[in-house]
Amino acid sequence: MIRTLIVEDEALARQELIYLLRTAHPDVEVVGEAPDADAARAALRRLRPDLLLLDISLPGATGFELLESLDDVPPVIFITAYDQFATRAFEVSALDYVLKPINPARLAQALDRVRTGLALRGRAEGPSGTAAGASEARLTPQSQVFLKDGEHCYFVRLAEIDLFEGEGNYVRVYFGANRPLLHKSLQLLEEKLPPELFFRANRQQILNLTTIERVHSYYKGGLLLELRGGRRVDVSTRQAVRFKELLSL
Amino acid sequence: MAVSASAPRPAYWFCQAAGWAGFWLTQFYSFQALGVDRPGVGWMLLLLAAVGFGLTHLYRSVLVRTGVLAWPAQQQVGVAVGAMLLISLAIHLTGSLWAGLTTGQWAFGDPARLWLSITNGIRYLAVWFLAYHFFAAGQRLTAVEVRHLRTEAALRQAELDTLRAQVNPHFLFNALNSIRALTLSDPHGARTAVTQLADLLRYSLRYGQQPVVALREELAAVQDYLALEQTRFGPDRLRVDLDVPPAALGWPVPPAALLTLVENAVKHGIATFPAGGELRVCATPVPPDRLLLEVRQPGHLPAQPVPADGLTTASLPALPTSATGGLGLLNTRQRLAVLYGPAAWLTLAETPAGVVVAGLHLPATPTYSVR
Numbered sequence: 087m088i089r090t091l092i093v094e095d096e097a098l099a100r101q102e103l104i105y106l107l108r109t110a111h112p113d114v115e116v117v118g119e120a121p122d123a124d125a126a127r128a129a130l131r132r133l134r135p136d137l138l139l140l141d142i143s144l145p146g147a148t149g150f151e152l153l154e155s156l157d158d159v160p161p162v163i164f165i166t167a168y169d170q171f172a173t174r175a176f177e178v179s180a181l182d183y184v185l186k187p188i189n190p191a192r193l194a195q196a197l198d199r200v201r202t203g204l205a206l207r208g209r210a211e212g213p214s215g216t217a218a219g220a221s222e223a224r225l226t227p228q229s230q231v232f233l234k235d236g237e238h239c240y241f242v243r244l245a246e247i248d249l250f251e252g253e254g255n256y257v258r259v260y261f262g263a264n265r266p267l268l269h270k271s272l273q274l275l276e277e278k279l280p281p282e283l284f285f286r287a288n289r290q291q292i293l294n295l296t297t298i299e300r301v302h303s304y305y306k307g308g309l310l311l312e313l314r315g316g317r318r319v320d321v322s323t324r325q326a327v328r329f330k331e332l333l334s335l
Numbered sequence: 336m337a338v339s340a341s342a343p344r345p346a347y348w349f350c351q352a353a354g355w356a357g358f359w360l361t362q363f364y365s366f367q368a369l370g371v372d373r374p375g376v377g378w379m380l381l382l383l384a385a386v387g388f389g390l391t392h393l394y395r396s397v398l399v400r401t402g403v404l405a406w407p408a409q410q411q412v413g414v415a416v417g418a419m420l421l422i423s424l425a426i427h428l429t430g431s432l433w434a435g436l437t438t439g440q441w442a443f444g445d446p447a448r449l450w451l452s453i454t455n456g457i458r459y460l461a462v463w464f465l466a467y468h469f470f471a472a473g474q475r476l477t478a479v480e481v482r483h484l485r486t487e488a489a490l491r492q493a494e495l496d497t498l499r500a501q502v503n504p505h506f507l508f509n510a511l512n513s514i515r516a517l518t519l520s521d522p523h524g525a526r527t528a529v530t531q532l533a534d535l536l537r538y539s540l541r542y543g544q545q546p547v548v549a550l551r552e553e554l555a556a557v558q559d560y561l562a563l564e565q566t567r568f569g570p571d572r573l574r575v576d577l578d579v580p581p582a583a584l585g586w587p588v589p590p591a592a593l594l595t596l597v598e599n600a601v602k603h604g605i606a607t608f609p610a611g612g613e614l615r616v617c618a619t620p621v622p623p624d625r626l627l628l629e630v631r632q633p634g635h636l637p638a639q640p641v642p643a644d645g646l647t648t649a650s651l652p653a654l655p656t657s658a659t660g661g662l663g664l665l666n667t668r669q670r671l672a673v674l675y676g677p678a679a680w681l682t683l684a685e686t687p688a689g690v691v692v693a694g695l696h697l698p699a700t701p702t703y704s705v706r
Binding site: 095096097098099101102105121122124143145146167168185186187188 | 504505507508509511512513515516517519520566567568569606607608609
């Protein structure tokens with residue numbers, strides 16, 4: 087079963103969506119409904135759904151703002167009536183969306199993609215932990231974050247991220263050729279990130295351990311790491327001790 | 336205007352040089368033809384041409400600086416004639432000075448020579464003045480025409496945008512989605528909603544064709560619209576209060592102006608609050624012959640500098656929070672300007688805090704006819 091949360095402010099639109107799911111998709115179970123972003127956040131914490139059906143225009147905060155505020159974003163299908171800018175953003179980043187009134191065939195297509203994605207994700211995480219069963223505080227390498235950079239939206243798995251770099255109240259996220267800003271503190275992020283994948287190299291940077299290509303000794307016992315793509319990161323003296331411990335395991 | 340004109344173009348320098356070279360050539364030729372073969376006459380003529388060049392250029396600079404070119408034609412002619420006399424006098428004096436210095440014959444006071452010299456100078460200067468003033472006037476005319484055409488194009492564009500914005504696609508698709516849901520849960524409600532949507536669409540198809548409609552018709556469209564939005568949001572989230580005295584129902588109003596304000600109120604007010612709110616539409620006749628239409632909704636205006644005179648109508652667009660909302664109001668303002676000139680206006684204010692009031696101030700009849 088795909089445990090699904092519907093976030094939509096219009097009662098009739100929720101009703102229509104539930105009807106479409108019930109009649110054609112018995113494997114989709116609607117576990118909750120939320121009319122706005124705050125209710126959605128609470129429901130997400132409580133229910134840990136596999137799928138989010140999300141209306142973009144919500145009262146108060148938009149669907150995008152909701153996603154940006156989440157640590158771990160489940161697979162999402164956006165639902166919108168008509169929004170030029172949003173649909174353009176989707177086209178760029180290949181996020182899935184359906185338009186209201188919902189075409190049942192289009193919904194089926196989007197759900198198929200979700201099914202495929204969930205199956206892949208389940209295999210990657212192995213039998214011991216699914217997204218729903220994982221511990222509350224820590225994210226997994228397969229956890230997704232939602233990043234918005236102007237008109238561009240990205241869903242990124244943590245495993246795909248090379249580096250986090252603190253910039254004031256923001257964190258710059260390096261993945262592929264992109265480097266959007268995330269409105270979070272580096273400290274909070276470090277507490278959530280999976281320690282087997284991410285390492286705090288110094289006050290400013292958290293790096294993905296799998297991207298390290300070379301390690302050089304540096305003065306005062308520090309280290310200089312060469313990362314995938316030629317980026318260089320200093321490891322402070324104190325963290326270098328931890329780094330060596332980590333690698334000797 | 337003054338900035339671009341104060342830096343002369345290459346064509347100006349070319350005409351100046353060519354004109355004064357022509358002066359030198361023709362004068363030199365006539366001296367030769369008359370058999371006056373004074374030594375240094377070529378140099379004297381060159382000096383006169385240089386004085387003419389310099390003084391006419393000075394005149395042009397003064398014209399550009401003081402904005403004389405914008406004055407009425409008669410005044411420009413007065414200035415030009417005066418300047419022409421002064422410059423020709425200056426040329427005459429230069430010539431006499433040269434003659435006195437080179438030949439020892441001082442002839443400043445000789446009235447016959449003075450007359451001859453000045454008329455001679457004016458022959459050339461008249462060409463300069465006519466050419467310059469006509470050319471400048473032509474340029475000003477072109478500039479005015481360009482500005483006029485631009486204004487017209489902007490108005491056309493506004494009309495086009497209004498037509499395009501007749502039915503807000505976001506609203507239309509949401510309404511259709513609601514109706515589809517209703518067909519299962521409330522078939523009767525679905526039928527009513529289809530009728531309301533059809534009436535609203537019919538109204539929007541028609542309103543591009545008429546400059547004004549009776550408030551009664553506009554109000555019917557507003558009610559259809561609000562009923563559809565109530566279906567969508569639920570009657571608890573969108574509460575509607577209409578207060579229009581029967582006397583105001585026949586008032587001519589620009590079609591879709593009130594509808595735009597109501598749409599904005601729903602979009603930027605009601606829809607942004609999870610609990611919704613109350614939307615009030617009221618019409619107040621303002622004696623002797625004006626009407627005030629107001630739309631109130633809960634919400635906030637984005638902070639913007641309040642003009643010193645306290646007017647709320649000054650800045651455009653009024654709602655930068657959303658491109659379409661601002662555009663809707665901008666369109667309405669432009670249409671009001673086309674129809675009524677300064678006799679109608681749109682206000683947007685937050686009074687009291689937390690309540691946004693949009694006001695449409697209309698006279699009894701349109702001032703300007705629409706093509």
